[in-house]
Amino acid sequence: METQVILVNGGSSSGKSGIVRCLQAVLPDPWLALGTDTLVEAVPASLEASDGGIGFAPDGEVTVGPEFRALEAAWTEGVAAMARAGARVIVDEVFLGGAYSQQRWQKALSGLRVLWVGVRCDAAVAAGREIARGDRTVGMAAAQAALVHQGVSYDLEVDTTHAEAMDCARTIAAHAK
Amino acid sequence: METQVILVNGGSSSGKSGIVRCLQAVLPDPWLALGTDTLVEAVPASLEASDGGIGFAPDGEVTVGPEFRALEAAWTEGVAAMARAGARVIVDEVFLGGAYSQQRWQKALSGLRVLWVGVRCDAAVAAGREIARGDRTVGMAAAQAALVHQGVSYDLEVDTTHAEAMDCARTIAAHAK
């Protein structure tokens, strides 16, 4: 039975996106890569900093309101529908709600063969990489490093603190067959 | 009866993306904006220039192979599922296959209230804007200006040759209620 969805969860600057691009390069078939960043890009700019939308505070805290949540729920259904329609999909997620976020995806992906992957990274190392990349609000990495894994259960965990994205991708790909 | 999907079709550098961002700003509710660019970003980098994938020739011609088409078909189903799950969705498309591309979307979006919008732009003007923006293969604008509208039927057409994106967006929004 082949994996249909690889759901990769980790905090900001934990190295998820790099792992996802390497996964697309090493997996034998073409996989779609979609995730939180795609959704944030797709919502109206006006939702940023509005009470009902998604806000990025100067200290790195991310707050999410009901209007964003409503679009997110439909987005999640749609990504699941892509997998049911035959696309293999890598979902690059940030479970700000921990176990609750996972339940939301579990419900949407029911009936699909999902590989649940946790991407961990030492908070101090992730904070350094956040400064090195230069395109994220400083503080998100530290705020999310532990938070997003609370109560979440995985088939597989990788840790980018001392491992390259490509090596993590090879480990994940070996479990995705 | 409210519009659930606004499908905006036009050639490269015709000004679709600007219209879509303005639409998100002027429409009273929050709408998701997804489209060809989102999909191209989501497919593996290796599909670019491979025979089965999507290729951007130096002269601006875009060729699409079976592996890209398979992911695109599932993507289309998923976007329709998002609208059925309650999200209002603006789809920003380039109908390289003209009427055939429209039929593909009509089938996927069946049962949904769709506003079909054509975005036209004089080929020479679009070619100038392609140079001005600096991030697209030169030649795509001219190659696609007429091609993407062949055999396609619309509820509404706008022309960005002499109109601002915001004005086009207001016209579309007035029809989307």
Next chain:
Amino acid sequence: METQVILVNGGSSSGKSGIVRCLQAVLPDPWLALGTDTLVEAVPASLEASDGGIGFAPDGEVTVGPEFRALEAAWTEGVAAMARAGARVIVDEVFLGGAYSQQRWQKALSGLRVLWVGVRCDAAVAAGREIARGDRTVGMAAAQAALVHQGVSYDLEVDTTHAEAMDCARTIAAHAK
């Protein structure tokens, strides 16, 4: 006598960068394009929002402090030195200080043959384009539309309200010979 520097001044979202890319395409020789955006990219991220640096307020106002000004002064000298060393340079500027900003550049560029170009755009149109592009703080276009031209004298002015970037570039290029 050939033009050595084309200095293009205009408010945010007036269309300067598009004109500059078109200028590079239509001018017979290769010209370097440098400007405010290059400098803002080059300064430390920590200067943004610090008292001594450069700040972008939520309402679109830009404030500039002494640490940014010190780096800017050296930057200006260096750009002039590039022109003296033989590079033809297009400078893409936002004269937040109006006539004072021009005097600063006039001093640095003394002895060089400079074409001073003003890029105007109706404030409401620029504000619409700011929303359409989606990557600038909303409000900057309106705040800067008149401000940056106060007391500034030009060899040539173009207005992008009703003219394409490519047409403006051709007009400028005809004066740059």
Next chain:
Amino acid sequence: METQVILVNGGSSSGKSGIVRCLQAVLPDPWLALGTDTLVEAVPASLEASDGGIGFAPDGEVTVGPEFRALEAAWTEGVAAMARAGARVIVDEVFLGGAYSQQRWQKALSGLRVLWVGVRCDAAVAAGREIARGDRTVGMAAAQAALVHQGVSYDLEVDTTHAEAMDCARTIAAHAK
């Protein structure tokens, strides 16, 4: 005597840009960061793939012609002038010409206190990171890993194969005082 220029040389995907952003964050004064990427962005798009310009072959080889070289020479003079005018400058370079490239910069920077830093990275690791970042022609990292250091002499070398960008930056900053 304080360092006026930190020149950081390394191959594509060796981690230079991340180190530079961390350096800007940890150095007590504000430093300008300029480099090869800034220059490539500043030259006309038409120089890419033209015989006299800069070309990025599908296999990752970079070729540079006389028109690009002429602009680069003036650029180098200008960056040196910025340092002489009082800006502290970090130069992020790729010495495709090895020792010859260094001599070019040594000549331009004569009289300035320069810290020469080599950034090394195992070629296979850099190649993996090139895939992970997803925005560079695959092959450049491997092609440049050894090439750019041939015959170049440094005050300090760092190796990102097993070290974080922030740690490398701290090492460099300790030598820049």
